[in-house]
Amino acid sequence: MKKTPLYQAHYDMGGKIIDFGGWALPVQYSGVLDEHNHVRNKAGLFDVSHMGEIMVRGTEASLYIQRLITNDISQIKDNQIVYTPMCYCDGGVVDDLLVYKFNDKKYLLVVNAANTEKDYLWMQENLKEEAEIQNISDEFAQIAIQGPKSETILQKLTRCQLEKLSFYSFQNNVNLDGIKALVSRTGYTGEDGFEIYVSPTEALELWRKLLEAGKKEEIVPAGLGARDILRFEAGLPLYGQEISQDISPLEARLGSFVKFDKGEFNGKEALLKQREQGVVRKLVGIEMIHRGIPRYNYRVQFNNKDIGFITTGNHSPALGKDIGLALIAREYAQIGNKIEVIIREKKSEAIIIQLPFLQKKYKK
């Protein structure tokens, strides 16, 4: 297993280490519910160093990225970020990622760890423009501080006025108590917070400084278990579950990140056809009526007929309910419809509810 620069800290602080797509990362420290609660009400610290970073530079970097992704980067300024799917020509998803714009000749793409190699190859195959790409994942560690107290805590380490850093924007070369970092107001929890990119050699020192700075605010280190529930409650997709090579962004309710009017891009034709004919499947939120917890890949039925499957499900600590995301045939996807989830060979009734489960609390 690959170790992040923070591995020793996880081990020393009692993190329960698991193999996450080839990376040794903590699934939990004090406990998933406790960590979840801290992030929703105070602050939590995550090691996300496994994420991949691909640099794109060149005079036609903008043109190239526009063709790769479904969202539109022509409208963003320097130091702004967009979230976007990157599609195959059939409309399936290669990956979902963040595009950081330094200027129109330099962008940083932050991709899912397990997809980094695949993305890089795909990007290479698709390169026609005047641009060069470089997988620089090893040059960065990444720490996410998430939760309503994030700004207060991070501000203690820097003179950079964080309140001026708006949602989905970033600042490079921020001095965090002597450590140089790229700081962006982004995250994967539905809470306010920051993602901090730092040299691997300084990551451990920054991790300790952040925990120390947040003592009064009761910051805790948090693991993958809490992260998955937090993103799921906020309705944020996970590659391989809500989106994949076989699930298009339109099916996964990510239509607002597909900009048909921006010009040509990979998957446009297929997605346009889907939009015109209507998607065959649709991602919905469900709440269990019967007792039971829906889980990934459980079958979903209506009147004994298979209509789809669960993409993510769990007990939601924030709502105190058992909820799930399900990809089901469109004709059954109306809110209020009752469906059945097959849990351990038995049918359990559930109802389709409004998404997102939880309102996001981003600072705009």
Next chain:
Amino acid sequence: MNIPADLKYTKKHEWARVEGDLVYVGITEYAQNSLGDIVFVELPSVGDIITSGEAFGVVESVKAASDIYSSLSGIVKEVNNELIDHPERINQNPYDSWMMAIEPSKASELEVLLDASAYEKLCLEEA
């Protein structure tokens, strides 16, 4: 780790407490700790006939669902339904949180249960 000396144990991390004709069964400290925060339990019904080696219930944590296997055959005589509304009690007090009381039909199955020291050894090996 907390392994009370007056209980019997199974290799699958359940504990058993013999009280007269009944045996109360739950999961151990080690089991609850490796499962993580428990948010759901499914229990048998009174009168169910259980065969050893069979799953008699399910415990789900925020991480995953796990079957709970019985090492004893017999008839379910009591069920701790309080756990259904308070599954977190299994994390808090695993040895008070019995899941079912079974009337064993095969005495030989009782004899092969582990004592505390044998069970402790097993936990150390698995840790």
